[in-house]
Amino acid sequence: MVRPVPTGINDNTTVALECGVLYQGTLDLTGRSNVTVKTVGGCGKATISPAYAVTGWTPYRGQIYVARVRFTPMQVAIDGVPAAVAHWPDAPQVWATSASAVPSSDLAGATLVYQENRSVIKAQQLNSNAVNTAKPFYLEGKLWMLDRPGEWAAHDDWLYVWTPDGASPEGRVWAAPGDSAINADLSANVTIDGIKVALGFHGISANKAVNLQVRNAEIAYSAQDGIWASGSNRLAVDRTTIVGARRNGIDGWYSVVDAVVTNTTVSDTGMVNLPSPSNAGIMFGGGANNRIDNVRVMNSAYHGIAVSHNRDTTVSNSVVDTACVRLTDCGGIYTSARDTVPLPLKMRIEGNTVVNVRGAEGIGIYLDDSANGVDVVGNTVARNTKGMMLHSAFDNVISNNRFESSAIMHIAFPQDVGTTIHGNVVTHNTFISTQGEQTFNMGPGANLKTFATFDANTYRGADPGVFAVTWDGKSNSVKHTYSQWRTWSGQDSHSTMNGAP
Numbered sequence: 271m272v273r274p275v276p277t278g279i280n281d282n283t284t285v286a287l288e289c290g291v292l293y294q295g296t297l298d299l300t301g302r303s304n305v306t307v308k309t310v311g312g313c314g315k316a317t318i319s320p321a322y323a324v325t326g327w328t329p330y331r332g333q334i335y336v337a338r339v340r341f342t343p344m345q346v347a348i349d350g351v352p353a354a355v356a357h358w359p360d361a362p363q364v365w366a367t368s369a370s371a372v373p374s375s376d377l378a379g380a381t382l383v384y385q386e387n388r389s390v391i392k393a394q395q396l397n398s399n400a401v402n403t404a405k406p407f408y409l410e411g412k413l414w415m416l417d418r419p420g421e422w423a424a425h426d427d428w429l430y431v432w433t434p435d436g437a438s439p440e441g442r443v444w445a446a447p448g449d450s451a452i453n454a455d456l457s458a459n460v461t462i463d464g465i466k467v468a469l470g471f472h473g474i475s476a477n478k479a480v481n482l483q484v485r486n487a488e489i490a491y492s493a494q495d496g497i498w499a500s501g502s503n504r505l506a507v508d509r510t511t512i513v514g515a516r517r518n519g520i521d522g523w524y525s526v527v528d529a530v531v532t533n534t535t536v537s538d539t540g541m542v543n544l545p546s547p548s549n550a551g552i553m554f555g556g557g558a559n560n561r562i563d564n565v566r567v568m569n570s571a572y573h574g575i576a577v578s579h580n581r582d583t584t585v586s587n588s589v590v591d592t593a594c595v596r597l598t599d600c601g602g603i604y605t606s607a608r609d610t611v612p613l614p615l616k617m618r619i620e621g622n623t624v625v626n627v628r629g630a631e632g633i634g635i636y637l638d639d640s641a642n643g644v645d646v647v648g649n650t651v652a653r654n655t656k657g658m659m660l661h662s663a664f665d666n667v668i669s670n671n672r673f674e675s676s677a678i679m680h681i682a683f684p685q686d687v688g689t690t691i692h693g694n695v696v697t698h699n700t701f702i703s704t705q706g707e708q709t710f711n712m713g714p715g716a717n718l719k720t721f722a723t724f725d726a727n728t729y730r731g732a733d734p735g736v737f738a739v740t741w742d743g744k745s746n747s748v749k750h751t752y753s754q755w756r757t758w759s760g761q762d763s764h765s766t767m768n769g770a771p
């Protein structure tokens with residue numbers, strides 16, 4: 271059953287939506303206070319979506335069908351799953367590098383998506399038929415690019431679709447404009463309980479919201495963010511599932527303060543159809559006093575959980591499985607303090623499991639850009655390209671963690687010119703090398719021996735001959751066996767290697 275969303279919501283009210291009903295449009299709670307939105311009845315969550323069913327399809331060419339739409343679609347779902355906007359080249363992760371192969375000169379109005387660098391994808395609208403090919407790119411959105419099953423294109427109020435099975439789209443296609451499902455910007459004390467939202471620009475837009483509570487919710491296939499909560503205060507997300515956000519699952523971009531995210535799953539962030547700009551399953555780009563506990567973040571294009579320059583923030587008892595799928599130089603759990611200001615209150619990364627962060631520079635736990643004052647305690651970090659990286663990081667504690675089966679190394683300590691890695695503590699950890707990987711890699715600099723204190727660690731590995739690699743920045747890098755490492759560093763006096771002191 272489909273109905274329009276309720277409008278004219280007043281403060282201090284409850285919006286009771288009927289179970290099993292699809293409410294169409296944007297639920298506008300902008301600036302509202304003390305509003306609760308909930309499902310009544312036991313037949314499944316009420317759904318809010320700005321998407322419309324598209325009907326009246328006629329054959330266009332080959333297996334491509336066409337129907338009238340009253341708006342420019344941002345997302346088109348076939349059988350409930352977003353289809354790919356028509357694009358060239360066709361294969362995912364095969365980027366073009368030259369304009370000479372582009373099969374048409376009709377490019378004005380297309381979107382150029384390009385790899386700014388290995389960590390960043392950007393997109394821009396083309397105003398002419400010229401395309402900048404300086405960066406690896408693909409093009410999307412023009413009708414001529416619709417040449418494969420599963421693609422769609424919009425042109426002059428018409429929507430063109432080639433379904434994955436080639437059959438008619440009738441009764442199967444929903445198209446969404448660039449509107450959010452729920453707009454709670456600038457709201458106070460709004461509760462969203464037991465609601466599903468789908469195909470919004472943001473699932474829930476909560477810019478500068480105060481005390482937004484999202485509970486028992488499902489947020490599917492947002493064109494941008496599952497929850498956009500930049501500038502928010504006291505955001506609480508509990509027992510919620512966020513799937514298929516094209517940019518970020520939960521996004522506190524500029525600042526997020528006093529947020530609590532618990533018992534929640536964020537999956538397939540930045541992974542729907544072709545590559546697109548994406549940062550993290552949970553992206554806190556600044557802020558303080560945030561708590562992320564018992565969440566699962568799976569299959570992220572870039573970071574799993576990013577809590578950059580957050581003060582007094584905790585990430586605990588959570589699982590990050592598979593990150594850095596489409597971009598690299600990223601972390602399962604990531605933080606940084608680019609301003610180099612010491613974090614006045616400790617950040618804690620505790621009791622998490624971080625696995626399968628792969629790619630050239632996929633890092634399990636990443637303390638980037640002068641991160642400091644971070645306690646990394648009791649985590650399991652396994653099957654990542656690099657277990658951990660401390661990039662010009664200082665005054666951090668790494669203890670009681672288990673590092674296992676890193677592809678290249680367990681902990682890297684890269685030091686930028688003009689920075690000094692110092693004051694880190696690496697004690698009471700277990701390091702298990704199963705494929706000849708290094709345990710520690712440090713450099714460059716003359717101060718390597720004061721990067722960190724190492725002691726009371728348990729090392730196990732088939733090849734202790736490549737235990738550590740150090741580079742002073744002048745001579746060639748030096749490989750150390752475990753005993754050479756102990757002699758060189760004067761550390762690890764209470765540690766063991768394969769059970770021996």
Ligand SMILES: [Ca+2]
Pocket residue numbers: 356357358359360415416417418421
């Ligand atoms: Ca195509």
